[in-house]
């Protein structure tokens with residue numbers, strides 16, 4: 001594999017690490033990309049970005065003012081958008097406009113985020129999923145060609161989670177064949193939509209549909225909010241940016257208020273329901289929640305997005321840990337590389353394993369999603385509830401795990417990890433938002449719990465369950481599992497934990513209703529346990545999927561690659577078994593001796609993986625221009641880069657800052 005040659009000598013410690021690596025790095029890269037041809041395609045697309053000015057910021061993004069950051073991000077988005085439409089989509093195929101490769105390449109342009117991300121990320125998928133064929137023909141080519149730029153305006157100031165509580169109204173007027181969009185209250189302001197504040201000229205709006213005097217619940221509408229020539233907001237539209245946030249600093253999350261704003265009837269997205277010219281409401285969907293389709297789609301894609309973000313953080317922290325030396329172990333001996341500390345390995349190797357676990361699970365989830373779409377095309381919506389339950393818990397757990405692993409990577413880099421130039425704070429604050437957006441962590445786990453409680457009751461009644469919950473059929477009446485210290489045994493024990501927790505929830509709800517509580521209150525009182533049960537189910541799914549997909553995907557691999565991929569998966573199983581010892585003690589016959597043995601094996605495994613650590617992150621094949629990190633670049637010039645970045649601080653533009661003469665000196669002289 002052609003590695004982009006570093007311009008400088010590689011740090012000697014890092015160079016030695018690469019010599020220690022005992023597997024074929026390119027083979028692992030191909031596995032991660034999904035095949036050799038995919039690696040070639042990815043590199044081709046990355047080359048297009050890198051040869052066209054990506055990563056060329058004279059002043060680092062973080063040193064710009066809010067306005068400058070936004071304007072710079074728009075400039076780069078236009079260069080990038082143009083490359084996407086003219087060159088990259090030709091390679092991926094237009095149907096793969098959401099390809100992870102495009103997403104990954106975008107990072108070569110944006111350290112933080114593109115104000116156009118939601119255009120491709122949510123606006124376009126909504127058009128694809130919610131339009132009739134006529135509407136698709138009208139809007140989609142314009143959106144893909146970026147003749148119109150869109151946002152997804154669902155959340156309001158008063159409601160994000162509870163979609164049924166949204167207050168924006170779309171009232172149909174049959175005389176004019178128009179909908180009137182209105183924001184009746186302060187809490188009905190649309191709030192948060194990415195790109196809505198300053199960038200978008202269109203948006204998809206979720207609003208309560210009224211026709212013939214009746215409310216039919218939330219539906220989607222496409223709305224032009226700005227003049228395409230002047231970009232001025234149209235009369236009846238108040239639109240702006242919501243203000244600085246923890247991350248997303250180069251984008252324009254927006255607010256939007258409608259004052260009796262009129263749109264043509266055809267602007268209701270009518271794939272699943274429509275309003276006839278005379279105002280008659282017709283529902284064609286066989287499932288009530290198909291208008292939520294974009295959210296399901298994004299939840300599915302976020303699992304792969306989390307893999308990518310963990311792989312960036314792990315690459316930075318592991319390369320840095322190979323370069324960094326700290327603390328004498330024995331007098332007069334060189335200080336060890338911090339990567340030699342088992343505590344450091346404990347923080348970091350799980351990140352490599354998790355990146356693989358999420359990548360393989362995301363491919364499996366994507367295939368499940370495609371199968372459900374195919375079913376729905378044939379009019380069968382029976383598989384949707386399982387997909388919703390699965391995508392909800394995997395979105396919740398993958399974003400939450402990614403966040404804590406990335407924070408560990410930052411801890412692993414000590415003080416330098418706190419520098420924006422390390423890129424870890426950017427990655428962290430980007431991922432922090434994913435735990436909330438597209439469905440809050442707790443809320444989504446409670447969605448999965450609804451499905452699990454029903455499934456458990458069906459298992460109790462002797463019904464055969466679908467694949468991801470079929471373990472409930474086997475474990476419904478199991479009390480404590482006999483501990484079996486094999487890999488399959490660990491996976492089974494997680495299924496028994498999940499089944500036990502779900503069973504306990506069902507019992508709590510029944511006990512509470514039996515003592516006179518109504519079902520809603522009994523459910524509410526049990527929600528802490530229900531979240532735990534859904535998380536346990538998700539862990540069982542993740543462990544099982546990672547293990548079985550890893551074995552499948554490495555069937556034809558070389559022995560060394562097989563070995564290291566196997567070691568990572570075993571590490572993942574052991575890590576989670578040790579994290580959940582309380583649950584294992586409760587639901588299996590595991591003994592203190594078994595757990596001590598597991599701990600010993602885990603520590604040995606860290607040592608076995610140690611020589612391959614740098615090779616494993618090199619296999620993620622993240623070019624420096626995508627990584628943007630003073631600590632994580634391929635050549636390991638950590639200290640030189642930290643100094644170079646420090647010199648870029650605008651505060652170093654002059655030797656004395658004017659504030660000295662204005663304020664400090666008068667203070668020193670007692671003249672203030």
Ligand SMILES: CCCCCCCCCC/C=C\CCCCCCCCCC(=O)SCCNC(=O)CCNC(=O)[C@H](O)C(C)(C)COP(=O)(O)OP(=O)(O)OC[C@H]1O[C@@H](n2cnc3c(N)ncnc32)[C@H](O)[C@@H]1OP(=O)(O)O
Pocket residue numbers: 077080081084097098102103106114116117118119120121122152154155160161162163164194289292293295296298301384385388437438439440443447450451
């Ligand atoms: C041009 C240059 C471009 C440069 C950039 C390049 C970028 C490259 C491409 C980018 C690629 C990828 C990046 C992607 C980035 C995305 C960024 C996203 C940003 C964030 C966007 C948002 O946040 S949008 C807003 C999201 N909001 C939410 O998620 C809200 C959460 N709430 C809900 O989902 C629901 O309201 C609820 C699930 C909590 C409950 O809903 P509701 O009250 O209506 O339902 P009920 O409780 O009554 O349930 C009834 C039954 O329905 C079931 N249900 C609920 N939801 C669903 C569903 N979605 N599907 C199926 N079934 C569902 C529910 O379980 C109930 O079932 P029963 O129990 O059987 O009754």
Ligand SMILES: Cc1cc2nc3c(=O)[nH]c(=O)nc-3n(C[C@H](O)[C@H](O)[C@H](O)COP(=O)(O)OP(=O)(O)OC[C@H]3O[C@@H](n4cnc5c(N)ncnc54)[C@H](O)[C@@H]3O)c2cc1C
Pocket residue numbers: 118152153154155158159160161162191192193194248253433436437438439440441442443446
């Ligand atoms: C960076 C970012 C970008 C975003 N982009 C967009 C966008 O482009 N378009 C868009 O429409 N929206 C967007 N959002 C909004 C996002 O989807 C919502 O913030 C998210 O769905 C959570 O809703 P909320 O803010 O109302 O939180 P709330 O629902 O108010 O949550 C607050 C707390 O209450 C708890 N809670 C709420 N309901 C329940 C319940 N039923 N049971 C138990 N606990 C509960 C939650 O767990 C949480 O702890 C974005 C948000 C962020 C942070």
